[in-house]
Amino acid sequence: MGEPVYINTEARSPDGFQKTYLVLHVDDDVASLIMAEGALEAAGFEVVQAQNGAEAVQKYIDYAPDLIIMDAVMPVIDGFDAIARIRQLPTGEHVPILMITGLDDLESITRAYDKGATDFLTKPINFFTLPYRMQYMLRAKLTADELRASQSKLDSAQRIARLGHWENERASDCFTWSREFSRVMSLPVLITCGKINDILAKVIDSDRGMVREHMLRAFEEQRSFNIEFNLEHADSDTLRTIRMEAEAHFDELGVFTNLLGTVQDITEHTDAQKQIHNLAYYDLVTGLPNRANLYERLGQALKLAQRAKHEFALLFLDLDHFKQVNDSLGHDAGDDLLQQVSSRLTEIVRDTDAVARNVDESHDELSEQHSVARLGGDEFVVLLGSINRADDAARVAERIACAIGEPYTINDTVVTVTTTIGISVFPADGNDSATLMKHADVAMYHAKEKGRNGFQFYSRKIHQAALARFAIEADLKKAIENESLTLMFQPKVCFSDNKVSGVEALVRWNHETSGPISPADFIPIAEETGLILPLGRWVMEASCIKMQRWIDQGYEPFSVAVNCSPVQIERGTIIDDIDNAISVSGLDPKWLEVELTERLFLKDIDAGIDILRRMKTLGVKVSIDDFGTGFSSLSYLKRLPVDKLKIDQSFVRDLEVDPGDAAIVSAIITLAHNLGLSVIAEGVETQGQLDILKGYRCDEVQGYFISYPQRPEDLSKWLFERSQPGDQKKVIGF
Amino acid sequence: MNINLDVNTLQSISALQRPNKPDLLERVTALFESESPKCVAQVLDGVAAKDLEMIRTGSHTLKSISANLGAMALSARCSDIEHAARTDDLATCEELIQDLNAEFEATVAGIRQFLQHAA
Numbered sequence: 001m002g003e004p005v006y007i008n009t010e011a012r013s014p015d016g017f018q019k020t021y022l023v024l025h026v027d028d029d030v031a032s033l034i035m036a037e038g039a040l041e042a043a044g045f046e047v048v049q050a051q052n053g054a055e056a057v058q059k060y061i062d063y064a065p066d067l068i069i070m071d072a073v074m075p076v077i078d079g080f081d082a083i084a085r086i087r088q089l090p091t092g093e094h095v096p097i098l099m100i101t102g103l104d105d106l107e108s109i110t111r112a113y114d115k116g117a118t119d120f121l122t123k124p125i126n127f128f129t130l131p132y133r134m135q136y137m138l139r140a141k142l143t144a145d146e147l148r149a150s151q152s153k154l155d156s157a158q159r160i161a162r163l164g165h166w167e168n169e170r171a172s173d174c175f176t177w178s179r180e181f182s183r184v185m186s187l188p189v190l191i192t193c194g195k196i197n198d199i200l201a202k203v204i205d206s207d208r209g210m211v212r213e214h215m216l217r218a219f220e221e222q223r224s225f226n227i228e229f230n231l232e233h234a235d236s237d238t239l240r241t242i243r244m245e246a247e248a249h250f251d252e253l254g255v256f257t258n259l260l261g262t263v264q265d266i267t268e269h270t271d272a273q274k275q276i277h278n279l280a281y282y283d284l285v286t287g288l289p290n291r292a293n294l295y296e297r298l299g300q301a302l303k304l305a306q307r308a309k310h311e312f313a314l315l316f317l318d319l320d321h322f323k324q325v326n327d328s329l330g331h332d333a334g335d336d337l338l339q340q341v342s343s344r345l346t347e348i349v350r351d352t353d354a355v356a357r358n359v360d361e362s363h364d365e366l367s368e369q370h371s372v373a374r375l376g377g378d379e380f381v382v383l384l385g386s387i388n389r390a391d392d393a394a395r396v397a398e399r400i401a402c403a404i405g406e407p408y409t410i411n412d413t414v415v416t417v418t419t420t421i422g423i424s425v426f427p428a429d430g431n432d433s434a435t436l437m438k439h440a441d442v443a444m445y446h447a448k449e450k451g452r453n454g455f456q457f458y459s460r461k462i463h464q465a466a467l468a469r470f471a472i473e474a475d476l477k478k479a480i481e482n483e484s485l486t487l488m489f490q491p492k493v494c495f496s497d498n499k500v501s502g503v504e505a506l507v508r509w510n511h512e513t514s515g516p517i518s519p520a521d522f523i524p525i526a527e528e529t530g531l532i533l534p535l536g537r538w539v540m541e542a543s544c545i546k547m548q549r550w551i552d553q554g555y556e557p558f559s560v561a562v563n564c565s566p567v568q569i570e571r572g573t574i575i576d577d578i579d580n581a582i583s584v585s586g587l588d589p590k591w592l593e594v595e596l597t598e599r600l601f602l603k604d605i606d607a608g609i610d611i612l613r614r615m616k617t618l619g620v621k622v623s624i625d626d627f628g629t630g631f632s633s634l635s636y637l638k639r640l641p642v643d644k645l646k647i648d649q650s651f652v653r654d655l656e657v658d659p660g661d662a663a664i665v666s667a668i669i670t671l672a673h674n675l676g677l678s679v680i681a682e683g684v685e686t687q688g689q690l691d692i693l694k695g696y697r698c699d700e701v702q703g704y705f706i707s708y709p710q711r712p713e714d715l716s717k718w719l720f721e722r723s724q725p726g727d728q729k730k731v732i733g734f
Numbered sequence: 735m736n737i738n739l740d741v742n743t744l745q746s747i748s749a750l751q752r753p754n755k756p757d758l759l760e761r762v763t764a765l766f767e768s769e770s771p772k773c774v775a776q777v778l779d780g781v782a783a784k785d786l787e788m789i790r791t792g793s794h795t796l797k798s799i800s801a802n803l804g805a806m807a808l809s810a811r812c813s814d815i816e817h818a819a820r821t822d823d824l825a826t827c828e829e830l831i832q833d834l835n836a837e838f839e840a841t842v843a844g845i846r847q848f849l850q851h852a853a
Contacts (some may be wrong), residue, residue, distance in 0.1 A: 029798045029799055031766060031769075032799075034765065073794060123798060124798075124802060124809075127750055
């Protein structure tokens, strides 16, 4: 018999390193040990031997063999107990053990497996085949080790990546998942299967429906998805951000088998992204948007302004003598000052958003375009994304200069700085970001040349116009406070009895130095600045007082019509203004007529109707001014609880020459009468117009043909003369 | 007496011999000659003392070590004795040990003869 040729175990090392494997052979039969040793060494194994179970356990601990051959029946501790003990050792769980039993001893074989034997061999041992048996066991062991290592690596990798996986079987609403999935989703770690609601237990309420929807739809429609959601995690004070991905799997016939998915905690990742974004777009010292961010906002403001055709302004400012603060108090103090300045700027811009300037325009979308940015050093930019006029920017600039000039307390030291502001306006001063920035900067240097602590527009024309309006605003304010405004009254006459049916109160302003200023010029300023509120209240009150005086003087009572600004309606002051005027004057409310423009009802008809109802409750009459110029839908009209329509003078003007206007006026009168409303035409200037209106059964007329607006004392005289018999044709040609 | 010595088994032990190592067959047979008389004595003493555990241990060991050398008849006899001892059958044990010594001597002689031939 020739020497057997074993495959050399040394060369079969799976990890590429030269390695020999150690066999622990346990047998009380020394001859067996000797012969097995020969065979195993020939095959490349190293052998360590023991002659009883106790020695075997000790040798296992000392040598950590890769394989064990264990005789069953031995003195001291038999093979079965030795196996049981080795299996309980920390490293002994997976070591392959070959049990040697008697051929006839079936019971021993069963017992051997029970105790943890890997395989068995019956006596007498065939020492030639033994090494093959061992090599087979070794290969199985190495494969198992590799699998365990790979599984363990995968688990570790998934744990490190906070990546869990899950699976959903076809035709089942049950899910299975990994332990890491449980950890990521804040579920009990030991539970790794369940229904969809178990999975989503910790997903925040606002996201849960969305996640469920995706999972169920992916299942029904057999498609993949990738979503992110937030989760309340037991181990975290803040919400975690989770990304869930799923893939639909199909068998070789293309039939959908299951969904396989992952979940990953990407909170740190998204936080980092946010942080990167903040670093790139915000100033570290003040937290304000930085230069890059400003340019983006400026770009958006440009697009919006071009589309909506409105103006916007760029305010470029720096702090005068900031360097001195920095040098004398240190950089930390300088930073502190910059922070305080930035919060004052932010506050002003926020307040600017809150000021509603024009009731016809919604500023909701535009107001977000206002922003404050720090360019670096002591330079700031305020972007007013939407302005009505250049002087809006001037107003903000003045408030900024005023607020920045207030004292600061820094390290118990009181510091005062001032600011100089340059302003550029789109589109007058430039059509692109760079030009607008450059011009605002240039304007600031001009302002500095003129002396610090002030503002300057880039364009001289805009600057002067803004200052002029500014001046008007200030003077108007003074005029209202001093009650140096005056009222004029224009009579209205009724066709049916040829009597004076009422007067319309009109406000006039005679400026100290500039002379009379048209209401068309100062009313818009009053509305934009809010001065219309005290002005409107004063007009209402003064008109009622004057009316009551005429009644007291014995004139036949007629009504006084007072115009009401949309701003008074919007701010909700009108009801109180009326109430106040009635109670101060003692006028019977039936002699007060409130004139409203129909534009008021375009925005919110229901709110408008509500105000009208409340006016009616006070007992006053309500008329719609400028009728025919605003909304086209007549269906509004029947819903409005009003008494009278006033036909706009633009229709009356061409009544004699334009058949279209005549048709409109005729139609309005017929319509109004059918709705139970009376009609007045304003702007009547000729006998011809008067005759036509009379023919259309118009109820009242007002205009230069009857009378110009008159001062109260002139009107008293006019009323007196009119009341004298035989003198009527001089005044009115009915 | 047919000692039933399996020569193939003895030859295959030689085949396990590795170069530059002590002679395997010599070691095994020497071991057999030194250990097996103790086993035989243990079995015989056990029967005399009616100690079944003693009989069982001795016969079990002798069964294994004789099988290792191809002494199949001796091994089979030991197996029978072990089984009888395990089942508390002292009478069978007494019967089976009648020729045990003679069979053992014949086996030892057979092995020595094989070794001489092999040498």
